[in-house]
Amino acid sequence: MIALDEIEVRDEEPGLHRPPPRWDVLRAPVIGRLLRARRGRLLLQLPLLLIALLLIYDGFTGPPLASQNLATVSVWVHYRGLVIVALLLFGNLFCMGCPFTIPRTVALRLSGRGRRWPRALRNKWLAVAAFVAFLYLYEWLDLWAGPELTAAVIIGYFAGAFVLEALFAESPFCKYVCPLGTFNFVASTVSPSQITVRDREVCRACPGKECVNGSPRALGCGTELFPPTVRSNLDCVFCLDCARACPYDNVALALRPPGRELVEATWPRRWDVSFLVMVFAFTAVSNAFGMVPPFYDLQLWLAGALGTTNEPLLLAITFAALSLALPAAAGLAAAGLSRTLAGRAEPLRVSFSRYAPAFAPLAFAVWLAHYAFHFITGATTLVPVLQSFLLAHGIAWLGEPNWALGSLLPGDWILPLQTAVVLIGFAASLFVAQRIGQRDFESPPVAMRALLPWLILWLGLAAAALATFNLPMEMRGALLGG
Ligand code: SF4
Numbered sequence: 001m002i003a004l005d006e007i008e009v010r011d012e013e014p015g016l017h018r019p020p021p022r023w024d025v026l027r028a029p030v031i032g033r034l035l036r037a038r039r040g041r042l043l044l045q046l047p048l049l050l051i052a053l054l055l056i057y058d059g060f061t062g063p064p065l066a067s068q069n070l071a072t073v074s075v076w077v078h079y080r081g082l083v084i085v086a087l088l089l090f091g092n093l094f095c096m097g098c099p100f101t102i103p104r105t106v107a108l109r110l111s112g113r114g115r116r117w118p119r120a121l122r123n124k125w126l127a128v129a130a131f132v133a134f135l136y137l138y139e140w141l142d143l144w145a146g147p148e149l150t151a152a153v154i155i156g157y158f159a160g161a162f163v164l165e166a167l168f169a170e171s172p173f174c175k176y177v178c179p180l181g182t183f184n185f186v187a188s189t190v191s192p193s194q195i196t197v198r199d200r201e202v203c204r205a206c207p208g209k210e211c212v213n214g215s216p217r218a219l220g221c222g223t224e225l226f227p228p229t230v231r232s233n234l235d236c237v238f239c240l241d242c243a244r245a246c247p248y249d250n251v252a253l254a255l256r257p258p259g260r261e262l263v264e265a266t267w268p269r270r271w272d273v274s275f276l277v278m279v280f281a282f283t284a285v286s287n288a289f290g291m292v293p294p295f296y297d298l299q300l301w302l303a304g305a306l307g308t309t310n311e312p313l314l315l316a317i318t319f320a321a322l323s324l325a326l327p328a329a330a331g332l333a334a335a336g337l338s339r340t341l342a343g344r345a346e347p348l349r350v351s352f353s354r355y356a357p358a359f360a361p362l363a364f365a366v367w368l369a370h371y372a373f374h375f376i377t378g379a380t381t382l383v384p385v386l387q388s389f390l391l392a393h394g395i396a397w398l399g400e401p402n403w404a405l406g407s408l409l410p411g412d413w414i415l416p417l418q419t420a421v422v423l424i425g426f427a428a429s430l431f432v433a434q435r436i437g438q439r440d441f442e443s444p445p446v447a448m449r450a451l452l453p454w455l456i457l458w459l460g461l462a463a464a465a466l467a468t469f470n471l472p473m474e475m476r477g478a479l480l481g482g
């Protein structure tokens with residue numbers, strides 16, 4: 001149990017003085033009742049568990065060709081596209097229905113409350129490392145092309161979640177390790193929904209704080225968030241355990257203006273959190289860059305310069321440079337310059353963190369433009385792959401596979417759409433930055449000077465993303481898509 005004095009409801013916290021939410025999904029007819037039901041989460045998790053088991057089965061026993069296997073097509077074309085659209089339209093629906101956490105209850109029974117996660121790891125550094133390592137492994141092992149490897153990754157997720165949950169309290173797998181969760185946490189900061197409470201006075205008088213401590217009837221918040229003080233979607237897996245545990249039915253899943261948390265002073269000014277969102281932005285571009293011809297030219301040049309053809313090593317150097325060193329160097333340089341131009345004598349950490357929330361919209365837009373490309377061009381591939389899977393198991397309901405299905409949209413629409421998405425993301429980042437400047441600086445000219453280095457950085461990222469999308473992108477995981 002968390003000490004009650006650690007979870008006091010304090011009025012001075014920013015972003016908390018607002019009236020009860022007008023739009024609460026948990027009060028919606030039918031869907032609200034389903035979500036709050038004791039086994040409500042299972043309604044989402046069980047279908048996803050069945051799909052995960054099916055993918056594991058086809059991954060190990062089905063066709064070895066990626067574009068004909070359910071595991072590779074579903075995970076690398078459909079999952080990613082649907083997840084990011086869900087994040088844009090509603091919120092972190094994948095974590096809400098995540099099948100990897102189903103064994104949580106079993107794991108908790110095995111471990112009791114579990115040990116505390118080591119203090120040194122209670123930050124986002126491990127999440128940054130795991131996120132970049134996952135992108136690296138995807139590239140090095142060509143996960144998109146390997147049905148068996150994809151199935152093994154799914155099993156690895158189940159095993160990782162179970163073991164960490166069994167050993168430690170605080171859902172450390174979701175909060176500190178899981179690369180999918182890390183992606184969803186950062187992306188969901190632009191989403192139009194967030195956990196909050198209906199009446200903070202009820203929370204103030206609440207003796208048990210069951211939403212976080214749990215009750216005999218329901219688990220408390222696994223990631224140890226306290227709903228009346230939740231100001232951000234970072235770390236919230238949308239499991240709604242808090243809503244089920246609250247004896248006063250006081251938790252709300254509120255609709256909000258998309259990205260509201262980015263313009264309020266709600267993010268901690270920490271190196272790890274700020275660096276995470278910068279890595280999220282730089283990897284949005286470098287992940288797409290890894291699928292266009294200049295990336296292979298870069299690898300060839302590096303091989304010549306280092307006199308080695310060791311592919312894992314060359315990729316590791318490229319990934320470390322583009323996904324870690326570059327955001328660190330660019331972020332530190334922009335922070336230092338911003339501080340100097342604004343004439344502020346403040347810790348570099350504060351300058352580094354100030355505009356970190358403004359990275360989120362642009363980064364989200366680049367990921368969206370990239371994953372939407374794969375989804376639009378490859379979505380219909382699922383039909384013949386499913387037909388072929390059923391036929392191979394003696395079921396002919398869906399008929400013979402039609403491998404000639406086309407893209408969801410005409411090919412020449414895609415680049416203009418990607419361009420529009422990136423430009424909207426860039427404009428949203430500027431809007432967030434302008435609001436941050438208004439809040440943090442005494443006059444518009446000082447705010448403008450402080451913003452300038454960051455503006456140049458975002459312009460560079462947006463230009464790099466658009467240049468990458470303009471190049472022919474490698475088709476991956478689907479016959480039609482890339
Ligand atoms: S259990 Fe309910 S009333 Fe009590 S602090 Fe949590 S959300 Fe508020």
Ligand code: SF4
Nearest residue numbers: 221236237239240242
């Ligand atoms: S606040 Fe905690 S319990 Fe509530 S939805 Fe978020 S992660 Fe789940």
